[in-house]
Amino acid sequence: MAQKIQGTEDLYGGYMRAWQHMQDVARDLFGAYGFDMIETPAIEQVDTFVHGIGESTDVVRKEMFRVFSGALLDGLFESGSESHLKPKQRMAMRPEGTAGVVRAAVENNFVPQGAAPAKLWYAEAMFRGERPQKGRLRQFHQVGVEWLGAPDPAADAECIIMLMEFYKRLGFDPSKLRLSINSMGDANCRPAYREKVRQFIYDHKDEMCEDCLERAEINPLRSFDCKNDHCREVMKDAPLVTDNLCDECAEHYAAVKRYLDEAGVAYVEDPTLVRGLDYYTRTVFEVEALDGGVGAIGGGGRYDGLMELEGGKPTPGIGFAVGFERIALALAAQGGSLETAEPSCVYVAAASPEQRDAVFQATLALRNAGIRTESDYQGRSLKSQFKQADKLHAPYCVVIGADEVASGTVTLRDMSTHEQTSVTLDELLAQMPELMAKSRK
Numbered sequence: 001m002a003q004k005i006q007g008t009e010d011l012y013g014g015y016m017r018a019w020q021h022m023q024d025v026a027r028d029l030f031g032a033y034g035f036d037m038i039e040t041p042a043i044e045q046v047d048t049f050v051h052g053i054g055e056s057t058d059v060v061r062k063e064m065f066r067v068f069s070g071a072l073l074d075g076l077f078e079s080g081s082e083s084h085l086k087p088k089q090r091m092a093m094r095p096e097g098t099a100g101v102v103r104a105a106v107e108n109n110f111v112p113q114g115a116a117p118a119k120l121w122y123a124e125a126m127f128r129g130e131r132p133q134k135g136r137l138r139q140f141h142q143v144g145v146e147w148l149g150a151p152d153p154a155a156d157a158e159c160i161i162m163l164m165e166f167y168k169r170l171g172f173d174p175s176k177l178r179l180s181i182n183s184m185g186d187a188n189c190r191p192a193y194r195e196k197v198r199q200f201i202y203d204h205k206d207e208m209c210e211d212c213l214e215r216a217e218i219n220p221l222r223s224f225d226c227k228n229d230h231c232r233e234v235m236k237d238a239p240l241v242t243d244n245l246c247d248e249c250a251e252h253y254a255a256v257k258r259y260l261d262e263a264g265v266a267y268v269e270d271p272t273l274v275r276g277l278d279y280y281t282r283t284v285f286e287v288e289a290l291d292g293g294v295g296a297i298g299g300g301g302r303y304d305g306l307m308e309l310e311g312g313k314p315t316p317g318i319g320f321a322v323g324f325e326r327i328a329l330a331l332a333a334q335g336g337s338l339e340t341a342e343p344s345c346v347y348v349a350a351a352s353p354e355q356r357d358a359v360f361q362a363t364l365a366l367r368n369a370g371i372r373t374e375s376d377y378q379g380r381s382l383k384s385q386f387k388q389a390d391k392l393h394a395p396y397c398v399v400i401g402a403d404e405v406a407s408g409t410v411t412l413r414d415m416s417t418h419e420q421t422s423v424t425l426d427e428l429l430a431q432m433p434e435l436m437a438k439s440r441k
């Protein structure tokens, strides 16, 4: 039997409705903040991610799925066989959303000189070759936003406020979430700070793991979230970025905190919070659910240098991403759920096979009126059609027998009270939307 690839999931039924619900909540909330939806390709040139995410990151070094087009796959294609693909063109599957959106913004000039900021949100599958485990998949789904062209600290604060409101609308108890924030400095102050941390690691090299010594070479700040407990203990004495910010970055960070305070959003400052991707500058943030043990359920930050790395002109940016699968797990741990009720339908039943055509007509008419409608396609008896209607949670059945056809009416049956009324098809179409709406309450 064919099986799915390890670390991937099929989304269907209640789980699919949960993913759609998360997108509906996002569309409403992010729409109110002025964000429009974007979808970028799932495959991009490798460099889009290498430049954007950073060569030294785990995502690029270890986790990115590469695609080699037109490669000879296990002798599947005879050499010389016709293909529309360029042989061995290198591509990568999108491991995160920001680099692709920023590439699209550069390519399509979303933020021309003097224009208002571009505000975009996405709901997409992401691909990372991580070791699959609870809440860690190789294909997972994120909802995210990117706000390009806004240097103002109010944008950082609004992003964070919107994110926390998003969790609330998804059903989280805000008191069971921890929002951590930090500032990572910018091109002015971070290089000197990085150097200090590198020196600190060299000074403690006998106490640190091999990976951290390698990190000291390429990306010393990553040692703050080394998985090794001992390294983390040592790093507690390392210089803190918040003590090494330039005046502009310190002011920007102070303003972000002031706005958050004004909006009544609770946060903890974590001067060791360094997000995994290289492109962040200034504000970074992460949200953890206190129950459920699934780790971070979302995070983001400012990336003022990224547009240039993707070949554009200097343009500030800020955004976040929230993982659907982890949200579902974390919400379940709080006793909540993203799942919405199964959609209900009207069932049109034929008293005998002679009424098949009349059922066909009534079914189409109801569907054209926007009502989810089902009927029998397996030659069931009337009794078994009623059973089927119950299984589908249909609050109403429309029954058509010989008498109904003769009198140009249908019988509307309330499936909970078994009460029946005789109505014309036109009356049925006029009444049904309201009856269905009432039945959902």
Ligand code: AMP
Binding pocket: 096, 128, 130, 135, 136, 137, 138, 140, 141, 142, 276, 296, 297, 298, 299, 300, 321, 322, 323, 324, 325, 326, 327
């Ligand atoms: P990141 O892009 O790494 O900041 O991740 C943003 C969010 O996506 C995280 O907080 C998680 O909720 C989710 N996420 C990241 N990696 C995975 C993964 N491998 N499997 C499932 N969810 C993930």
